[in-house]
Amino acid sequence: MSITLYNTLTRKKEPFTPIDPANVRMYVCGPTVYDFAHIGNARPVIVFDVLFRLLRHVYGEDHVKYVRNITDVDDKINDRAARDYPELPLNEAIRKVTESTAQQFHADVKALGCLEPTVEPRATDNIKEMVEIIQRLLNTDHAYIAAGAQGREVLFAVGSMPAYGALSNRKLDEQIEGARVALEAHKRNPADFVLWKESAATEPGWSAAFSEAGETVSIYGRPGWHIECSAMSHRYLGETFDIHGGGIDLVFPHHENEIAQSCCAFGTDVMANVWMHNGFLQVEGQKMSKSLGNFFTIFELLKLNAGAVMRFVMLETHYRTPLDWQASSIERAKFTLLNWSERLNDFGVVDHYLIPKPEFIDHRVVELLSDDLNTSSALMRLGELSHLGQTDLNLAKVFASTLGFVGFPQMDKPVFFQSGFIVNMFESGPQILPGSEENIQIENFRALTANNYIQQAQTMKLALEKKGIKTSIIPERYLYVGNETSAEFDKRVEKIIASRIEARKAKNFAESDRIRDELVAMRVQLKDGKDADGNLTTEWEVKR
Ligand code: AMP
Numbered sequence: 001m002s003i004t005l006y007n008t009l010t011r012k013k014e015p016f017t018p019i020d021p022a023n024v025r026m027y028v029c030g031p032t033v034y035d036f037a038h039i040g041n042a043r044p045v046i047v048f049d050v051l052f053r054l055l056r057h058v059y060g061e062d063h064v065k066y067v068r069n070i071t072d073v074d075d076k077i078n079d080r081a082a083r084d085y086p087e088l089p090l091n092e093a094i095r096k097v098t099e100s101t102a103q104q105f106h107a108d109v110k111a112l113g114c115l116e117p118t119v120e121p122r123a124t125d126n127i128k129e130m131v132e133i134i135q136r137l138l139n140t141d142h143a144y145i146a147a148g149a150q151g152r153e154v155l156f157a158v159g160s161m162p163a164y165g166a167l168s169n170r171k172l173d174e175q176i177e178g179a180r181v182a183l184e185a186h187k188r189n190p191a192d193f194v195l196w197k198e199s200a201a202t203e204p205g206w207s208a209a210f211s212e213a214g215e216t217v218s219i220y221g222r223p224g225w226h227i228e229c230s231a232m233s234h235r236y237l238g239e240t241f242d243i244h245g246g247g248i249d250l251v252f253p254h255h256e257n258e259i260a261q262s263c264c265a266f267g268t269d270v271m272a273n274v275w276m277h278n279g280f281l282q283v284e285g286q287k288m289s290k291s292l293g294n295f296f297t298i299f300e301l302l303k304l305n306a307g308a309v310m311r312f313v314m315l316e317t318h319y320r321t322p323l324d325w326q327a328s329s330i331e332r333a334k335f336t337l338l339n340w341s342e343r344l345n346d347f348g349v350v351d352h353y354l355i356p357k358p359e360f361i362d363h364r365v366v367e368l369l370s371d372d373l374n375t376s377s378a379l380m381r382l383g384e385l386s387h388l389g390q391t392d393l394n395l396a397k398v399f400a401s402t403l404g405f406v407g408f409p410q411m412d413k414p415v416f417f418q419s420g421f422i423v424n425m426f427e428s429g430p431q432i433l434p435g436s437e438e439n440i441q442i443e444n445f446r447a448l449t450a451n452n453y454i455q456q457a458q459t460m461k462l463a464l465e466k467k468g469i470k471t472s473i474i475p476e477r478y479l480y481v482g483n484e485t486s487a488e489f490d491k492r493v494e495k496i497i498a499s500r501i502e503a504r505k506a507k508n509f510a511e512s513d514r515i516r517d518e519l520v521a522m523r524v525q526l527k528d529g530k531d532a533d534g535n536l537t538t539e540w541e542v543k544r
């Protein structure tokens with residue numbers, strides 16, 4: 001199976017040939033951890049997760065190394081830490097911000113069905129590597145030290161690299177305008193960018209010694225953003241690796257500058273052979289922005305929808321095409337996934353889904369994904385398999401394993417894709433009106449449970465209980481809402497059924513019918529029968 005990928009560097013689709021098929025290496029720029037990730041940030045994470053899964057399938061699970069970093073040093077982080085924890089020393093406050101944000105990010109992307117990368121390095125654990133690369137650049141005259149308005153800086157000299165600008169296809173004089181680089185007197189070229197900048201004593205920083213033209217200077221400071229990725233990709237993937245990815249906004253200046261640093265430091269022509277970029281995501285036709293009120297974090301959406309729904313919407317659009325996020329796409333995705341999930345259960349092939357069997361992964365889906373990640377056609381093929389599985393057990397298994405392979409989580413539980421729930425308020429419990437606070441809380445409880453936010457789901461459950469509303473998810477079948485738990489409900493039903501059997505034994509049919517009506521009103525469907533000894537029995541289930 002050969003994979004074809006679009007390469008930003010050459011601007012065409014090319015057959016993918018790994019440098020070493022036994023060690024396929026991919027680097028994707030990860031989040032800067034200062035706030036909840038938004039749904040735009042979810043796009044590269046999902047897109048490159050699909051690629052990671054495809055590479056693992058083709059080259060073998062142990063032969064693919066995926067590195068996605070965490071940027072935990074950044075001025076935005078410092079500002080957030082000072083704002084949120086003014087009472088703490090800055091470094092402690094920073095740790096609080098980065099740790100809680102990274103934790104939330106992990107929970108979010110797990111709920112979206114993404115595998116963990118092989119390595120997830122943090123910038124602050126790789127300062128030594130950054131300083132080493134900067135020193136190499138100073139040694140080879142690709143960098144210089146200069147005093148700026150905010151202190152001393154080590155800068156990359158873009159003029160020292162003739163090939164600078166190849167990825168974004170910009171000439172140096174165009175870049176000045178494109179990047180809106182401030183004309184700073186200490187820079188040799190206005191496009192020169194920071195590798196290391198001096199910190200004030202109150203700012204986070206590391207002591208680093210740099211030597212330039214035989215003179216050593218010590219600068220207590222912090223790294224620039226671009227050098228982080230050069231250092232971490234080099235440490236874990238080497239001087240040249242196979243694939244480098246991220247959102248389209250990173251092409252310039254971030255990726256251009258990563259290439260400049262890495263190629264000049266290691267004397268290589270290429271940093272990564274294939275550069276891949278996902279298109280931007282916008283919401284209902286507009287750029288997502290807090291002021292327009294169309295800004296959503298991943299978590300906000302995961303409070304209302306199972307992660308598979310978001311994953312489906314992301315994969316419906318080809319990764320290089322701009323994606324327009326719409327409420328109607330979410331509803332359609334939910335409907336499709338409910339269908340798929342019910343069929344998965346009806347076909348009796350859930351075990352093939354829970355641990356996807358490689359030999360049952362659909363060749364056609366692999367072929368489509370191998371064509372520069374044609375995910376929308378892959379989803380259509382999954383829809384086809386969901387039909388074919390109805391009459392062909394083998395294809396039902398293929399459907400199950402392929403669903404697992406593409407990474408849709410929680411598909412074995414239709415309850416997470418249903419709208420509505422079974423209400424059983426037998427006394428004067430509160431009414432649950434559509435759109436009411438209680439209704440939203442119930443849906444939050446369902447989605448939080450689906451997405452494995454156990455603690456928040458529990459909080460929601462308790463908030464509802466305080467209002468006399470008890471919620472339970474009956475394994476994969478339905479969401480039950482009542483003024484008793486489903487277990488209490490079951491007990492009550494069993495008791496009523498026992499009294500009905502007594503009435504029937506006593507031939508009191510009027511009473512037995514009255515009890516039946518009472519149960520029907522509770523949506524309980526009865527099936528009378530006899531056991532081996534001829535005793536009356538009654539089986540029951542709740543009608544959805
Ligand atoms: P950031 O934390 O802003 O550096 O972004 C992390 C990743 O999300 C990068 O790969 C960005 O290119 C990507 N990204 C940010 N905003 C969007 C968006 N609206 N649509 C698609 N990708 C985005």
Ligand code: ZN
Binds near residue numbers: 229254258
């Ligand atoms: Zn990067």
